Every structure is written in structure tokens, then in C-alpha cells.
Amino acid sequence: GDSVTQMEGPVTLSEEAFLTINCTYTATGYPSLFWYVQYPGEGLQLLLKATKADDKGSNKGFEATYRKETTSFHLEKGSVQVSDSAVYFCALSRSRSNDYKLSFGAGTTVTVRA
Amino acid sequence: DTEVTQTPKHLVMGMTNKKSLKCEQHMGHRAMYWYKQKAKKPPELMFVYSYEKLSINESVPSRFSPECPNSSLLNLHLHALQPEDSALYLCASSQGRGGAWDTGELFFGEGSRLTVL
Numbered sequence: 001g002d003s004v005t006q007m008e009g010p011v012t013l014s015e016e017a018f019l020t021i022n023c024t025y026t027a028t029g030y031p032s033l034f035w036y037v038q039y040p041g042e043g044l045q046l047l048l049k050a051t052k053a054d055d056k057g058s059n060k061g062f063e064a065t066y067r068k069e070t071t072s073f074h075l076e077k078g079s080v081q082v083s084d085s086a087v088y089f090c091a092l093s094r095s096r097s098n099d100y101k102l103s104f105g106a107g108t109t110v111t112v113r114a
Numbered sequence: 115d116t117e118v119t120q121t122p123k124h125l126v127m128g129m130t131n132k133k134s135l136k137c138e139q140h141m142g143h144r145a146m147y148w149y150k151q152k153a154k155k156p157p158e159l160m161f162v163y164s165y166e167k168l169s170i171n172e173s174v175p176s177r178f179s180p181e182c183p184n185s186s187l188l189n190l191h192l193h194a195l196q197p198e199d200s201a202l203y204l205c206a207s208s209q210g211r212g213g214a215w216d217t218g219e220l221f222f223g224e225g226s227r228l229t230v231l
Binding site for chain 1: 120133139144145147155156157159166169170177192202204206208217218219220221222223224
């Protein structure tokens, strides 16, 4: 079955540091890949997505590239801010007849210090 | 309108109470989902409705009862819950397959934070 593995952290960084969160997946075919972010006390928000191999998703300075050959979708940001402190989830979407099944990674807690 | 709206945002209930969580979307999506999430853990799928019919029940205890009155609304009825049921309950929606923007994306609401005393 489908599965997603991501580094669990926690990760603690200083402002303006470089952030990488590794994510690898196991799946057949060509699932869509997502990064969701959850800020303290809030729901899940889509951060970025990629729907086919070599697609690069980007948003708010974050980027991730869908690498089929390495089955990876690593999240990167060049210069983090305190406001980026959150839990980040990598996810894979498998289509069914009329809906989708998301497989989530364990989540990575990121804390950015001023 | 690209929102999924959940009410209430916070709910405290006793183990003998009956309450309901509500979810609404006006994006024309034909699939709606309930997830349960514990702190800093990934969401766990509970139920999926596709075209107003229950398509997935992930072996959820019967004290949780979903209902989909129409394509825009999804309810979760709660009865005789246990303290371990305290969690954030997330609703999500997605397009039916084959839509113009069929990317497999789920749109999540802000969640209802449930505390069972």
C-alpha cells in the first residue's frame, strides 16, 4: 500500500536559516504529492502541491520537486521566519472511484527562533 | 468561495451528552471527509462520503455517526463519547474525479476541537 516517510524532528532553527524537511514515498503509479502546514491551534492548510514527475510546487518561499526516480518530495525554504513555526505534513493522494485517499507522513515540528 | 466551514470551533461535552459537528462547503465538491487528529500527529481518516453516499468507514466506533444531508453539508453526530475521543476533528472536501482541476487535493476546514469530560 501507499506510505509516506518524513523526518519527524523536532527541528529548531534560527531566523534566516535554511530549512529542509525530507519526504519519501512508496506508491505505484503517479500519485499527487502535497505539503500541508498546520500552525499552532489551527487546521491544515495546503502549502504546495505537485501532480506529476519533475513538477515543482512553490508557495510563500517554500519549494518541493516531485522526483520519481528517488520517490522523494523534499521541502525547502532558503530563509525561514519565526512565523514559519508550525507542523509540516507530507502527503500522497491516491485516487479512487469518486474521491481520494490521503496518506500522511508523521509530521515534522519546526520551531524558528528570533 | 474556497472555504470549508466547520462549527462549532470548540465543544466540551460530557460522556452522556449528544452533540453534533457540522461542516459546509460551497465549492461544488462531491466528496467530503471526516478526520480525527491528535496533537502533532497526522490526521486519521474516519469517513468519506462520495456523491452523498458513505464510501469509506474506517472501522469507526458507532458512537460516531456521520450524516450527509446534501452535497454541501456533512455532519458528525456524537453520543456516549469517551475522554480518549478528545481531539481536533477536521472536515475536508474534494472534487469528484475527472473535474477540470482534478489534482487529488483535499480542502480542509479549521477543525472542531472536542473535549470530552
